Amino acid sequence: MSEFEAELVVDRRESVADGVLSLTLRHPLGEELPAWEPGAHVDLVLGPGLERQYSLCGDPADRSGWRIAVLWEPEGRGGSAHVHERMGRGDKVRVRGPRNHFALRPARRYRFIAGGIGITPIVPMLSAARAAGAEWTLLYGGRTRASMAFLDELALYGDRVTVAPQDETGLLDLGSVLDGLPVGTLVYCCGPGPLLDAVEERCPPDVLHVERFRPKEQQQAGGDVEFEVVLARCDRTLTVAPGVSVLDTVRAAGVDVLYSCTEGTCGTCETDVLEGTPDHRDSVLTDTEREAGETMMICVSRCRGRRLVLDL
Template sequence: MTVTTGPRVELEFDARLDRRENVADGVLRLTFTRVDGDAFDPWEPGAHVDLVLGTDLVRQYSLCGDPADRDVLRVAVLDVPDGRGGSRFVHERLTEGSTVRLRGPRNTFPLLSARRYVFVAGGIGITPLLPMVRAAHAAGADWRLLYGGRTRAAMAFGADLAREYGDRVALHPQDEVGLLDLDALPADPGEGDLVYCCGPEPLIAAVEERAAGWPPGTLRVERFAPREAAPGGGAFDVELAETGVTVHVPEGRSVLEAVEDAGVQVLSSCREGTCGTCETPVLDGVPDHRDSLLTDEERASGEMMMICVSRAHTPRLVLEL
């Protein structure tokens, strides 16, 4: 079935877990096929899917397989015992043969064309970068990967990457060599160079600090957890252009919540500004971006916003809903 909300159309389908395998300490790779036997929709490196694990348990996982193989979708899930429950559900309750509702694929972290790539991964942050590395290599691009983890045994796909690509891959198990050496990042990337980073927040923050003087758009990041929420945010009005309804968004309520209170159904998932499901075009007004997805350039354009967390700098916004 398809789910349609305003400008967004996404596919939902039942998928069967055909195989689960340990690929590192605490990391499971899951291989899904469609229950109806159809091929999956096309996807590109950087894409992720929603796993609908329960009514209030929806989690996003990066696709780490081969985009050319549309018979299966593969994700890798790190067990996080003190997390929000998604990984525990996957590790403890999903068995081979289980049926899971999937939504997507969706790509908020696309691999753009570049003359040179540096990929920086921390822990399970390797998952969205795996298809990127393969695509860059297949295209004959100049690339290298810096990959850090707690231990060598905890670094999913690390041994395979090093074996396949040799010295293009630098593995940094923390218990052996310490933290990932960010001095290996380019000091002054040229126009056309791109750096892709995914991993824990301290790693992303450290890379962002080093990227402060780089050309705009050089650094592309994907976060698994939201940035620290900005304080405050007063009330404002939102006009829904497609329905003609105007809703008031009080302080302490999100645009998404206010719109839902008005009876308008909006496709959403994480509700913390990390998945991109509720991305909505802005037709008028200036959004106050509080998501963890948009680039500085995308924020400056003011053309889109994540209505689950972002607010308004102006008394009124007009959204394509």
Template sequence: MTMVEVRVVAKTPVAEGVVALTLADPQGRRLPDWTPGAHVDLVLPGGLVRQYSLCGDRWDPWTYRIGVLREPESRGGSAYVHDRLAVGATVGIGGPRNNFPLVPSRRYLFVAGGIGITPLLPMLYQAELIGADWRLLYGGRARRSMAFLDELARYGERVTVCPQDEYGLLDLDTWLDTTPDTKVYCCGPEPLLAAVEARCAGWPAGRLRTERFVLRESGTRGEPFEVTLARTGRTVTVAPGQSVLEAVTAAGAAVLSSCRQGVCGTCETAVLDGVPDHRDSILDDAERAAGDCLFPCVSRALTDRLVLDL
């Protein structure tokens, strides 16, 4: 992973349990351009690497903004950001990368749950900029825990805010009864994503796009299989409790990786032969069916052998 150093120039509470970090180059240089839906790897002291969506102004070349939720069962990343990371500190970032791009459409429906609002904020701005017809349904546990409500207020009736303690669960059946030319973008906790995917199960590929912050559960096969590294001809066996990434790295293959949960996209690898068992939370149905790539940090094989471009 290519990393650059940035400085924390602002740390602002934006909801109960959520802070926004503004990051800038210490020397005042431009940061890499990005597009709505992109995220960066935040590299914290001790080697912790976490992925956060960019939610600021994509036309500002000097700063990035991310929103960080304090996770009740934090593995160290969000707790460090909330409790120890101070304005003036330097951290590393990798990326940006975009596994959740906004594709052209005349109509959009955006559905956010909690901190899932972050990748959608730049999408709303872009949709407004191009004159698209769009709506946002934004749910959360309580209004006080829902970030960036002040920024969303400028969009008026295009935005519907539905805290669960006031309105109950989101009325997905009504909201997802949309016209066929509407593209739906959804980000939030797993129960919301699973409910939206179930409701849209019969839709054409590409009409619904989701992004996960954690790996979805998988119940597919876990038997050992072989992986051949095409560039060296070496074949290695991937054991049931071992990832493809671990096996090929031990065999000498150089594979960039970051999250090791199938959500960031850093380790994407081309598949030359065999059928991958996709366990990532990045690819859509059409991309999975193509079978020409996989994320070796989590994905396995549906065939006895895979040939990878490594």
């Protein structure tokens, strides 16, 4: 399994809101970058042990560069500080991807809901929905108007976009968007955990698509007990100990696998399950995908029984 990975150059750096920095990344030789679709994100390898995922928020038709936006998080884990303080125009950064677990599915109608920096994957979805002739609206919330990115771009859509800064309008009126959804409507939501939780409580799961920047608290189906994992392609059987992830077990055995966040949010380590029942603990798969049990995120998920066979 392989994917695009290269050193890209920061071609443009601009502030798009208070505390939000937009970067445009290009190939140093001017080559086109891989195609992507709305909802995709890339990994930035900022240093040893410092890898972060950022949604692509530019124009998918423009393969000359990838645009991302990064929120300054003083209490974060160091990724945003590195980008804001140390990455300038002309600097290089290793990038992997793109990867998409938040793809825009065809629909007659869309209701988009974004909170804060959660607007980033939504921006290219709006253009795609308009191009497809779909009916759509966006409800966009933030702490203050000044903290909300891309307002100038969103203003071009007129009254399809409702901008609701919390200091002006209070909490988002989710009922105005989610109550009485017409048949054929899909809901796409990205933002802080409390917003996503509130939307999940009000929205039928079969129409809802969310992307989380932080892991969702999981109700674990099974205990954290020892089990076997069979690597079908390697013809090896390993023991996964309590408190040790499948990912760490596989890597300790010398098997090279792709991974990034190690929190079950980015989807990089998604692996096909050939036999056994996963104990899903990720924040990526839908309920339907979990029930199917065809793949799992090996950085956090475990086994409901005593044995898993993986396509590794």
